[in-house]
Amino acid sequence: MTRDDIPTPALLLDLDRFERNLERMAAHVRRAGKRLRPHAKTHRCPEIAKRQVAAGALGVACAKLGEAEVMAGAGVRGLLITTEVVTPGGIRRLLRLAAEAPDTLVVVDNPENVADLGREAAAEGVTLGVLVDVDVGNRRTGIQSGPPAVALARAVAGQRALRFHGLQGYAGHCAHVVGWEARREASRAALAPLMETRRLCEGAGLAVDIVAGGSTGTWDIDVELPGLTELQAGSYCVMDLEYRRIGGRTGAALTDFEMALTVIATVVSVPTADRAMVDAGLKAFSTDKPFPPEPVERPGLEYAFAGDEHGRLTITDPARAPRLGERIEFFPPHCDPTVNLYDRIYALRGEKVEAVWDVAARGRSD
Template sequence: MKPTAVTAAFATAAPPAQSGKGYNLEEIEQKLAKGAGISGVHKADLPTPSLLLDLDSLEFNINRAADHAKKYGIDLRPHAKTHKTPEIAKLQIAAGAVGVSCATIREAEVLTDAGVGGLLITSELVGPNKIARLLRLARRAPDVMAVVDNPIHAEQLSEAATAANVKLNILIDIDPTGRRSGIAPGPAAVELGKKVDSLPGLELWGVHGYSGASSHVVGFEARKEHSTQYMTPVIDSFQQMAKAGAPARIMSGGSTGTYNIDCHLDGMNELQMGSYIVMDVDYRRIGGASGEVYTDFKPALTVLATVVNKNYDDIATVDSGIKSFATDRTCGPEPLLDGVTYSINGDEHGRLHLENAKVAVNFGDKVELIVPHCDPNVNLYERIYVCRGDNVVEVWKVGARGNI
């Protein structure tokens, strides 16, 4: 396996981190248990595998997205499905986001518990359990919004909301291309908007449209053409609703791959980009407006692993395998070691390929690897170790992981 251009773009020539002498487990655990205000813990002191978050890169990404939204006069409601962590959502809102988007009712419940407002749940909540939880959530957070993509669901929500004396805020979910969820753009979508506007217990706010197929199109110009082609009919339907007298105020969508494309589409007034906050290998490979590597945002999320076998010159084994990484992408984790590549080697093991390594890798070394797909990778871990440089400064619970 040879290092790719993408690997070289964000690999470092620095040697792997090693923990110092005199390791005191009890002292380190006591410091980490504080959760905040941590000092005296090097990231090499952590157990492995661990999920690390580089605070400098996180802050850069938050500010970069916020500045972009302000520049183009568009609202930002970033997707919390990426990080599932209240602390990060609060940082995004403090930087100017109008709220955050959620993929599940659990994410919305956890964020509400933490005092995060302005929530948009972008997946249909179907069935008695989820509808009841939505009603309960709406009593606590009256500004929460949900999506609908068919008349039957709209009627069910209306009946439940009316019986509970609750008002539900609704966006029409319009499908640009994926045929996963959402109603097709055009007259049927407009009629659904008018129907929601007429139903008791529901208040129409606009349209949600996510062109997931556009987000990872390789090459900026090809991605621009794809997103423009598929989002334009969605936006047209949104504008037709308004012309028909329905109160269509929010046109929400977009992604990390298309944030600097969709902001130029007339009628788009809210971006839901999510992965930008920590980035991953897959997004880095789609290319940016200025090159083959997407560098608009910095990789902030890594898995820390330990070299547990170095009995061969050309390979090393680390203690991070299938259970440590989301493996739904064709690309794998990328080690932060110049010239080194990685492959899965079992549930608990991974292999470092050292044929082209520019640094020495030794038994016991700590190695960081950028994750392939950030959203499901975060979901694998209970906590994130937040680092400023090499020092652990906070520990954040991934509060909304799982799907209960």
């Protein structure tokens, strides 16, 4: 099977680019003396997770318990669940997962939740590894840094069936700050209270093995912090337009990682000289960003969403007008929600489909 045989719309991964992205990040964290637990929410694909682990990652971070269950079922270990698990049903599932994959870690930001986890884990005879989730200004989950976080860490350590391993501080609000210097300043400011919380924990006699954070946008920034032990960048393995636009250390585009992910579509209608329609719309691409997909190496065409199943190409250069039935690839605006629309990834070596990987945790936001 080759690229031309794939029914469209479909998700393609350029394996050469993807592998270089994995190698580049692996070499970087090794050099920096850090570890890597890449975020699997980007790809939801055990085959990719396994390749990240083979390249040296500790395991993968999972946004949700359901995602982690799929990864564990596929044999991936070293899982960190980065969203709190607070319901009785969720806690039961979490403890089953921890019994199967004992190095699984979960985050907490609430003392009630710590008490629930501690009680249920003890009742099940399971020991559960825990990180305290600290809000570093992202205004999402996470307890306040400093004394409240230390008190929560102490509560974790006080539970016989829980093991306090350290802290998570995800500075999502810094990941896409445009311009490397501005991003560095933002991330430094955000993570300073996390570093201080680490010191306070240690001062209180609580050993901190893990301080997890970072993103693809701050991959070469956060490693400067001695107190950070591991990165949880996700998008670096496939990249997307949003990350490319934030700029790198030396240029207006972030080119440290290569654009490995595309959506291939077919021109299904060329109704006028200035318009062609492709079979990829709201159900083929992420729609959460204020910019559209970008045709790959096709100057003279501009994409706009045109409903669930269509994209409208405005033909700005008539000499380059597409033909009916022609196949065109696009870079997606945002990789994570784009991948989540597809059941499989076509992994290409040049023109050849080398493998078809299940997006096995697709839809597993539970």
